[in-house]
Structure formats: structure tokens, C-alpha cells
Amino acid sequence: xxxxxxxxxxxxxxxxxxxxxxxxxxxxxxxxxxxxxxxxxxxxxxxxxxxxxxxxxxxxxxxxxxxxxxxxxxxxxxxxxxxxxxxxxxxxxxxxxxxxxxxxxxxxxxxxxxxxxxxxxxxxxxxxxxxxxxxxxxxxxxxxxxxxxxxxxxxxxxxxxxxxxxxxxxxxxxxxxxxxxxxxxxxxxxxxxxxxxxxxxxxxxxxxxxxxxxxxxxxxxxxxxxxxxxxxxxxxxxxxxxxxxxxxxxxxxxxxxxxxxxxxxxxxxxxxxxxxxxxxxxxxxxxxxxxxxxxxxxxxxxxxxxxxxxxxxxxxxxxxxxxxxxxxxxxxxxxxxxxxxxxxxxxxxxxxxxxxxxxxxxxxxxxxxxxxxx
Amino acid sequence: xxxxxxxxxxxxxxxxxxxxxxxxxxxxxxxxxxxxxxxxxxxxxxxxxxxxxxxxxxxxxxxxxxxxxxxxxxxxxxxxxxxxxxxxxxxxxxxxxxxxxxxxxxxxxxxxxxxxxxxxxxxxxxxxxxxxxxxxxxxxxxxxxxxxxxxxxxxxxxxxxxxxxxxxxxxxxxxxxxxxxxxxxxxxxxxxxxxxxxxxxxxxxxxxxxxxxxxxxxxxxxxxxxxxxxxxxxxxxxxxxxxxxxxxxxxxxxxxxxxxxxxxxxxxxxxxxxxxxxxxxxxxxxxxxxxxxxxxxxxxxxxxxxxxxxxxxxxxxxxxxxxxxxxxxxxxxxxxxxxxxxxxxxxxxxxxxxxxxxxxxxxxxxxxxxxxxxxxxxxxxxxxxxxxxxxxxxxxxxxxxxxxxxxxxxxxxxx
Numbered sequence: 001x002x003x004x005x006x007x008x009x010x011x012x013x014x015x016x017x018x019x020x021x022x023x024x025x026x027x028x029x030x031x032x033x034x035x036x037x038x039x040x041x042x043x044x045x046x047x048x049x050x051x052x053x054x055x056x057x058x059x060x061x062x063x064x065x066x067x068x069x070x071x072x073x074x075x076x077x078x079x080x081x082x083x084x085x086x087x088x089x090x091x092x093x094x095x096x097x098x099x100x101x102x103x104x105x106x107x108x109x110x111x112x113x114x115x116x117x118x119x120x121x122x123x124x125x126x127x128x129x130x131x132x133x134x135x136x137x138x139x140x141x142x143x144x145x146x147x148x149x150x151x152x153x154x155x156x157x158x159x160x161x162x163x164x165x166x167x168x169x170x171x172x173x174x175x176x177x178x179x180x181x182x183x184x185x186x187x188x189x190x191x192x193x194x195x196x197x198x199x200x201x202x203x204x205x206x207x208x209x210x211x212x213x214x215x216x217x218x219x220x221x222x223x224x225x226x227x228x229x230x231x232x233x234x235x236x237x238x239x240x241x242x243x244x245x246x247x248x249x250x251x252x253x254x255x256x257x258x259x260x261x262x263x264x265x266x267x268x269x270x271x272x273x274x275x276x277x278x279x280x281x282x283x284x285x286x287x288x289x290x291x292x293x294x295x296x297x298x299x300x301x302x303x304x305x306x307x308x309x310x311x312x313x314x315x316x317x318x319x320x321x322x323x324x325x326x327x328x329x330x331x332x333x334x335x336x337x338x339x340x341x342x343x344x345x346x347x348x349x350x351x352x353x354x355x356x357x358x359x360x361x362x363x364x365x366x367x368x369x370x371x372x373x374x
Numbered sequence: 375x376x377x378x379x380x381x382x383x384x385x386x387x388x389x390x391x392x393x394x395x396x397x398x399x400x401x402x403x404x405x406x407x408x409x410x411x412x413x414x415x416x417x418x419x420x421x422x423x424x425x426x427x428x429x430x431x432x433x434x435x436x437x438x439x440x441x442x443x444x445x446x447x448x449x450x451x452x453x454x455x456x457x458x459x460x461x462x463x464x465x466x467x468x469x470x471x472x473x474x475x476x477x478x479x480x481x482x483x484x485x486x487x488x489x490x491x492x493x494x495x496x497x498x499x500x501x502x503x504x505x506x507x508x509x510x511x512x513x514x515x516x517x518x519x520x521x522x523x524x525x526x527x528x529x530x531x532x533x534x535x536x537x538x539x540x541x542x543x544x545x546x547x548x549x550x551x552x553x554x555x556x557x558x559x560x561x562x563x564x565x566x567x568x569x570x571x572x573x574x575x576x577x578x579x580x581x582x583x584x585x586x587x588x589x590x591x592x593x594x595x596x597x598x599x600x601x602x603x604x605x606x607x608x609x610x611x612x613x614x615x616x617x618x619x620x621x622x623x624x625x626x627x628x629x630x631x632x633x634x635x636x637x638x639x640x641x642x643x644x645x646x647x648x649x650x651x652x653x654x655x656x657x658x659x660x661x662x663x664x665x666x667x668x669x670x671x672x673x674x675x676x677x678x679x680x681x682x683x684x685x686x687x688x689x690x691x692x693x694x695x696x697x698x699x700x701x702x703x704x705x706x707x708x709x710x711x712x713x714x715x716x717x718x719x720x721x722x723x724x725x726x727x728x729x730x731x732x733x734x735x736x737x738x739x740x741x742x743x744x745x746x747x748x749x750x751x752x753x754x755x756x757x758x759x760x761x762x763x764x765x766x767x768x769x770x771x772x773x774x775x776x777x778x779x780x781x782x783x784x785x786x787x788x789x
Contacts, residue, residue: 175565176565179503180503180506180507268478274473274474314468314471319467321431
């Protein structure tokens with residue numbers, strides 16, 4: 001029995017990830033219509049960002065309220081490339097995106113130029129958010145800004161980012177955002193087969209992110225991260241610099257959000273300020289909170305559930321659905337502050353506590369709900 | 375830090391994932407696209423599904439709900455009169471949630487999931503731009519009911535609001551007729567005001583009107599204090615207002631508080647209608663607006679429209695331009711289907727040119743080339759009842775020209 005438990009603790013998470021992979025890559029394409037599959041792809045993009053939030057917030061205690069910024073960096077980088085690809089397909093190698101001709105004087109800002117290259121774009125999707133996160137994170141964590149101040153700061157960043165986008169019509173498409181993509185690295189975006197391919201890429205990215213954080217949680221770094229969340233001063237006295245530990249988690253979360261955004265653009269066919277603003281950032285957080293922020297699969301499944309809920313509720317109750325969604329959040333926060341996923345571990349915990357074997361909590365769950373104020 | 379057994383298992387999961395994904399995708403290069411799915415619209419029954427896609431949540435809900443109401447009214451009326459080609463309209467409603475990405479998702483759902491014959495809705499240009507590629511890829515139909523910045527034409531979209539040469543350019547003609555010499559431009563930092571002002575500046579040069587200032591604030595920003603101070607300083611004959619939505623309240627507040635008035639420096643607006651005028655928080659009597667419909671338009675059709683609308687939704691509800699354009703769009707669709715004698719998109723498009731409807735705003739006619747409609751331009755002045763007295767009219771419908779090809783002074787590439 002004891003052996004089985006140990007085995008379960010070691011391999012259970014991997015089995016769960018494998019189940020997610022099978023569900024996303026085999027079951028979903030077989031049972032869903034192309035439209036529904038594409039919708040699921042959109043939720044998967046949110047889930048990828050959610051996994052990062054789980055790492056930074058659930059394990060690291062950093063309430064990242066502005067992940068829309070990183071989601072947007074990836075999304076816009078990809079969208080710029082797709083926009084240029086569409087322009088070049090119809091107007092030759094020097095063509096500029098249609099909106100610059102319509103709303104500007106037809107000249108393209110220099111910083112758009114490198115995004116003609118697919119390789120540069122892919123690199124930018126990872127490097128750009130990482131750079132921004134390193135600079136920001138360094139400045140924030142070295143100054144020991146944390147708790148509510150950190151949350152407000154990141155939220156403000158999302159507001160600034162969206163406002164900046166809206167105000168730069170000629171450079172970024174403004175409020176309209178970027179859309180009307182025709183191809184994705186040479187693949188026709190109007191072809192359902194290619195849409196399914198992009199869906200698969202997103203699903204694989206989600207699984208890879210899950211495996212990565214699972215390994216991180218098992219590693220010494222994972223232990224340190226949780227220690228920093230629960231007692232930052234003690235970690236400091238033990239000779240570690242909490243700033244560096246937090247920075248790594250923050251940067252990883254940023255890159256994951258960016259990858260999610262980069263896949264969101266071709267899947268939905270549009271990226272606009274309303275996909276990256278404060279509201280969008282909060283909805284990302286909401287999914288993670290719903291699923292259980294400190295759990296391995298909680299953030300991803302929560303984000304998927306919120307995406308699914310937004311679509312289903314709004315289709316069923318087009319005029320009242322926002323109330324239902326709000327109610328759901330209130331109920332979960334009130335009765336299951338550690339998320340829906342915690343029901344499982346609570347039940348398990350009860351099972352275990354009835355036995356004499358002392359065990360250390362396998363999924364460290366933040367105990368106090370007021371960690372924002374810490 | 376990774377244990378070797380774990381590493382092996384991790385590798386297995388990743389390899390499994392890769393294998394699964396390879397089996398899931400067999401991408402085809404562009405150019406060899408598989409045949410696009412044929413229309414799934416079911417015309418065999420005695421009803422026909424139409425999609426109403428408006429934001430009923432989020433920032434745009436307050437405006438878009440009015441369009442939803444008039445669409446529902448038109449559907450009820452058409453059904454009471456026997457439907458379209460004998461089929462009753464079965465509305466399928468969806469919430470665009472004021473988010474372009476949601477509009478793109480929902481129109482796809484309406485066209486390919488519900489198999490509606492046409493979709494009615496959208497308000498912001500962002501929502502229309504998001505729906506355009508979807509409706510083109512699915513070869514569906516979208517009826518868009520709001521005046522907009524032009525520079526667009528799709529064979530899958532019918533634009534029943536005004537394009538710029540039916541609203542902005544006539545407004546400039548009106549200003550010229552008033553003897554205006556100097557003009558100040560105030561707008562939201564958004565695609566419509568930017569494009570409108572680009573047109574206004576070029577036409578003003580043609581008309582000999584001097585632009586003495588141009589100011590923008592971000593969408594939904596309420597603080598206009600510094601910008602209005604510049605208006606006070608510039609002393610223009612008129613202010614051309616292309617501000618969007620609630621930001622107008624902040625603008626009007628600053629305008630009156632800094633001593634400006636309709637007597638000294640009147641405003642001409644392109645987004646303040648019967649719904650908005652009473653919500654400005656100040657008495658805006660005497661200010662002007664350019665539209666193609668006012669509730670005060672005198673015609674038997676309009677009287678019937680207003681009566682039907684207020685019977686349905688309450689006597690305190692005003693009717694406005696976008697509501698009328700949405701109401702008209704459903705009747706135009708009926709006329710299109712009946713002329714084509716088919717719900718098929720291509721057959722409707724072939725039959726489109728010259729289809730007319732005796733709308734509350736007057737007779738409107740579809741241009742088969744650019745899918746916009748010929749509309750009469752009107753300038754109204756707000757009276758004490760927050761209604762508009764029509765003070766100027768283009769007298770006859772203006773042919774739509776979304777790309778301003780008929781205007782020699784227009785140079786799209788100039789700043």
C-alpha cells in the first residue's frame with residue numbers, strides 16, 4: 001500500500017499529463033467539429049499562459065495580474081509576421097500591411113521589417129518577453145516589491161500596454177488590432193487541415209509546458225520557489241537570493257504567456273487590445289484560480305474550463321451569461337479558495353489522515369487566502 | 375536534478391505527444407486548399423435561421439442592445455406579414471461581448487454551426503474587421519448597420535450605415551454653406567476619427583476652410599480639459615467632433631465649463647444621436663449632428679416605425695440612426711432574397727444591384743458593386759426636447775463611394 005502511494009506520487013502526475021495529451025490530441029480531434037476544435041485551441045492558448053501563472057502565482061506567490069502584456073507580446077509578434085506574410089503573398093517582397101496604407105501614409109516602421117522573417121519571429125516570441133520580464137523582474141524583485149504592490153504594478157502594466165496599442169493605429173492597428181491573416185508559415189489558414197495542425201501545435205506546447213513545470217516542481221528549484229513563497233526572509237537568511245528565484249519563475253511564466261499569445265493569433269485569426277488588456281489578464285488569473293493555482297494541472301484545466309464556460313454559457317444564455325460566470329467565480333472563491341482541483345486533494349488528504357502514516361503534503365497548497373497582502 | 379527513471383518517463387510522454395500530434399496533422403501547403411465546405415443552410419423547412427450578433431455585455435452593450443431591439447422588431451413584423459419567401463425568421467442570438475475575437479468566434483459558430491442564412495450585427499470597426507475574414511472564408515452574409523470610416527468593400531458584407539461620402543463630406547458641405555472659415559478637430563484616438571479627420575483635412579483644403587487644431591484623447595478617456603483649452607485659444611468657427619461613446623460626456627463638460635457655447639463655437643458631431651443627447655450631462659441645445667436618419671424625419675414610414683418600436687419597448691425609447699439602419703438591413707435582406715428567389719449567397723449577390731426599400735429615413739438603394747446603400751445625408755440641430763430639427767439635407771440619396779474614387783482631391787497616401 002505504502003509502495004503504491006509512493007509510486008502514485010511519483011508517476012501519478014505524469015500519467016495525468018499523458019491523459020491530458022491523449023484527450024487533446026486524440027479524443028478531441030476525433031469528436032469535435034473543426035469549429036469546436038478551433039475554439040478548444042483558443043482555450044489551450046489561455047491554458048498555456050495559465051500554466052505559467054500557476055508557476056509564478058501558485059508556487060511562487062507572485063500574483064501576476066498583467067500576463068496580458070506577455071500574451072500580447074507573443075501574439076503581436078506572431079500577428080505582425082502573419083500580416084506581413086499575407087501582404088507579401090499578394091504584393092511582393094516589399095509589400096506593407098493593408099492598414100498602414102489605409103490609415104497611414106503607406107510606409108512601414110523600421111521595427112516591423114525583421115518580422116518578415118519567420119525564424120526571427122519565432123525567436124522574438126521567446127526572447128522578447130524574456131527580456132522584458134528580466135528587466136522588469138530585476139527592478140521589481142531587487143527592490144523587494146511584493147504582495148498587493150506587485151499585483152497592482154503588473155495590472156497597471158497591462159493597462160499601459162493596451163492603451164499604447166490603441167493609441168498607435170498606424171503602427172499596431174490600434175483598437176482594431178491585427179487580423180485578416182491568410183497563411184501561417186506558408187500554410188493556407190483557410191484550410192481546415194492546417195487549422196487542425198495549429199491546434200495540434202498548441203496542444204503539444206501545453207503538454208510540454210506541463211511536463212516542464214512538473215519537473216521544476218520536483219526539482220530543488222521548485223522547493224526553493226515554494227519556500228520563497230511561504231517564508232521569503234528565511235530563504236534569504238539561508239543564503240539564497242529570493243529575487244533570483246522569483247525572477248526565474250516570472251520569466252518562465254512570461255515566456256509561456258507569450259507562446260500562448262503567439263498561437264492565439266493564428267487560431268482566432270485576430271489579436272487586438274481587448275485580448276491583452278486588464279480584463280483579459282484578470283480572466284487568465286480567474287481560470288487559474290478556478291482550477292487551483294498551486295496544483296500541477298489546476299491552472300491548465302481551470303483555463304480550459306473558463307474558456308469552455310464563456311463559450312457555452314454565452315451560447316445558452318446570450319443575455320445573462322456574464323452573471324452566471326461571475327456567480328461561479330464567487331462560489332469557487334468562497335467555498336474552494338484553493339480551486340476546484342483542491343476538492344480532489346482534500347478528499348485524498350482526508351483519506352490519508354485517517355491512516356497513521358505521517359506524510360508531507362505532496363502538492364503544497366498555499367494555506368492562507370490573504371497571501372496577496374503579504 | 376532529474377532522476378534517470380523520471381527522465382525516461384518524461385521522454386516517453388514527450389515522444390508520445392509528438393507521435394500523436396504527427397498523426398493529427400497532415401498539413402497542406404497554401405494553394406492546394408481542400409474544397410471549402412458547401413453552405414449548410416437548410417431551406418427545406420418553413421423557417422429560416424438568421425443570426426443576430428450584437429454585444430449584450432461589455433462596454434458596447436449600451437449601444438448594441440438598441441440595434442438588437444430594432445432587429446427583433448423587424449423580425450417580428452416580417453414574420454407577422456408572412457416571413458421571407460413564405461418562411462418565418464428564426465433568430466439565433468449571440469453576444470459579441472464587446473470583444474473582436476468573440477465576434478470572430480461567434481460568427482463562425484452562427485455560419486457553420488447554426489447554419490444561419492445571414493448574420494446581422496457588429497458595431498465597432500474592430501468587430502467588423504474581425505468578422506470579415508470569417509464571413510468571406512465561409513462565403514456567408516453579414517449586414518453591418520453602423521456608419522463607419524469607409525475604405526472597405528466585401529462581397530460578403532452589406533453596409534447599411536453611411537460611408538464617409540454620405541456623412542463626413544456632406545457635413546463639410548454644410549459647414550461651407552454656413553460660411554465657416556476655421557475648424558477645430560476633436561476625436562477619439564481610434565480608426566474612425568483618424569480616417570474621418572484625414573478626409574476632413576483634405577476636403578477642407580479644397581473648400582478653403584482652415585484647420586486651426588486637431589486633438590485626440592484615448593478611447594473612453596474622459597479628461598478633455600487641456601484639449602478644450604486649446605479650442606478656447608484657437609477660437610474656431612466650428613468644432614468637428616468625432617469622439618466615440620462616453621468620452622463625449624467629458625468633452626461636453628469641459629466645453630461648457632470653459633465658457634464655450636453653441637452660439638460662439640458650435641459643435642458638429644457624428645456620434646451623438648437621440649440616445650446620447652440627453653445623456654451628455656449638459657444642455658446641448660443648439661449643437662449639430664450629421665446623420666442619415668433622425669427620429670424627427672417626417673414620413674408615414676418613419677411614423678409607423680417609431681410607433682411600432684415604442685409600442686414594443688416603451689414610449690420613452692428614442693429611435694436613432696444605427697437602429698434604423700439595422701431595421702432597414704433586415705428588410706433589405708428580405709427584398710434581396712425575394713428578388714433572387716433564393717437564400718443562396720451568390721444568387722443574392724447577383725441580384726443585389728438596385729434593390730430598394732422604402733425605409734424610415736427615405737428610399738435606400740443597394741449598390742451591387744460595393745454593397746453599400748445610397749442614403750440621404752441630413753444635418754440636425756438639437757432642440758430643447760433632445761430631438762433634432764433637420765436644418766440641412768442633401769435632398770436626394772448620395773451614391774456610396776467607400777474608397778472616395780469620385781473625389782479628385784482625395785489622396786489616400788497623403789498624411
